[in-house]
Amino acid sequence: MTKNSTQSLVLNGQISRWHTFTSQQAINEATLQRILALAEEAIAARGAFTIVLAGGNTPKQVYELLRHAKADWSKWHVYHNDDRCLPADHPERNSLMARQAWLDHVAIPADQIHDIPAERGPVEGAAAYAKTLQGLGEFDLVLLGLGEDGHTASLFPGHTWDDSVDAFPVYNSPKPPAERVSISARRLSHTRAVIFLVTGAGKQEAVNNWRSGVAIPATVIKPANGVDVYVFGVALN
Ligand SMILES: O=C(O)[C@H](O)[C@@H](O)[C@H](O)[C@H](O)COP(=O)(O)O
Numbered sequence: 723m724t725k726n727s728t729q730s731l732v733l734n735g736q737i738s739r740w741h742t743f744t745s746q747q748a749i750n751e752a753t754l755q756r757i758l759a760l761a762e763e764a765i766a767a768r769g770a771f772t773i774v775l776a777g778g779n780t781p782k783q784v785y786e787l788l789r790h791a792k793a794d795w796s797k798w799h800v801y802h803n804d805d806r807c808l809p810a811d812h813p814e815r816n817s818l819m820a821r822q823a824w825l826d827h828v829a830i831p832a833d834q835i836h837d838i839p840a841e842r843g844p845v846e847g848a849a850a851y852a853k854t855l856q857g858l859g860e861f862d863l864v865l866l867g868l869g870e871d872g873h874t875a876s877l878f879p880g881h882t883w884d885d886s887v888d889a890f891p892v893y894n895s896p897k898p899p900a901e902r903v904s905i906s907a908r909r910l911s912h913t914r915a916v917i918f919l920v921t922g923a924g925k926q927e928a929v930n931n932w933r934s935g936v937a938i939p940a941t942v943i944k945p946a947n948g949v950d951v952y953v954f955g956v957a958l959n
Contacts (some may be wrong), residue, residue, distance in 0.1 A: 731947075734941040737948030740933075740958055746783070746921065746950070749954040753919060754787045756950075757863065757888060760915055764862040765797045774801045774905065776865040776875075777816030780919045784865075785823035795830045800902065801855070801932070803866060803910055804876040806894070808845065812897070815840070840903045844891030847903040851867035851889035862915035864943075868920045869897060872928040872938025876904035879893040879939060883907060907942040916949040920956055929956050 729740045738921065743749035758905040805816045812818065817837035825835055836854050838848040864875045877883060884890045885908040892902035894929040910916075918940065920929060931938050943949055 733935050736941050736944045743954045750783045753784045760863050772799045772862045775942035776867045777869040789824045789827040793826045798830045799834045801836045803914040804839040806899045808838045810841045840904045844901045848891045850891045855888040863915045864913045866918045874940040878940040893898040911944050919949040920958045921952045922955045
C-alpha cells in the first residue's frame with residue numbers, strides 16, 4: 723500500500739483533494755504516473771500536452787523519473803510557473819534544474835520548451851513571457867510546490883499581484899533571489915489539472931493553515947476541476 727488516503731475539501735472557493743503517501747518513492751512514482759496518464763489523455767484528445775513545471779527542489783526527483791519514461795515527447799509543450807532573475811546558466815534557475823534533470827535527456831522539440839527569460843530582469847522577462855503565453859488555451863497540467871510560508875510559484879504572502887496579465891514581475895521575494903518572474907494566479911488556474919507536490923515536515927505549518935481555511939497564496943489556485951495535493955512526510959490533521 724503506497725497511498726494512505728484521499729480526502730476532499732472546499733475552502734476559500736478552492737476544491738482540493740489530498741493524497742497522502744507512505745514514502746518518497748511512492749509519491750514520486752504516483753506523480754510520474756499521473757503526469758504520463760494526463761499526457762496520454764491530452765495527446766489522444768487534442769494532439770498535444772501542455773505542462774507547466776514547478777521550481778524549487780521537491781519536483782526534481784519526479785523530473786529525473788521522467789527522463790527515463792516512455793512518452794510521445796514530440797507532442798509535449800513545457801512551460802514554467804516561475805523563475806528567478808538570475809543568469810540562464812545559474813545553478814539556482816528553475817529552468818536549468820528541469821533541463822539537467824529531464825529535458826536535456828528526452829526528445830521534446832527545442833521550440834516546445836519555453837523557459838522564462840528571467841535573466842532579462844523582472845519587467846522585461848515578464849513581458850516576454852506574457853507574449854509567449856498569449857493565445858495559449860487551457861494548460862493540461864500545472865505542477866506547483868508549496869513554500870513553508872504558504873507561497874506557491876512566486877505568489878508570496880503579503881504581496882499583491884496583477885491578475886490582469888499572464889505573467890508579472892516579482893520584487894522583494896522573501897525567498898531569494900528577490901527578483902523573479904511568475905505566471906499569474908488567474909493564468910495558473912486556467913488549467914485542466916493541478917498537482918501540488920508537498921513533502922517534508924517543513925511544510926506542516928503551511929498545510930495546517932491551508933486546511934484550516936487560512937487564505938495562504940496556494941489557495942488562489944482555483945481551477946474548475948480543483949487541485950490535487952500530493953503529500954509525504956506531512957500530517958493531514
Ligand atoms: O522558485 C521557487 O522556489 C518555486 O517556484 C517555489 O514556489 C517553490 O516551488 C517552493 O518554494 C517550494 O520549494 P521546495 O520544493 O524547494 O521546497
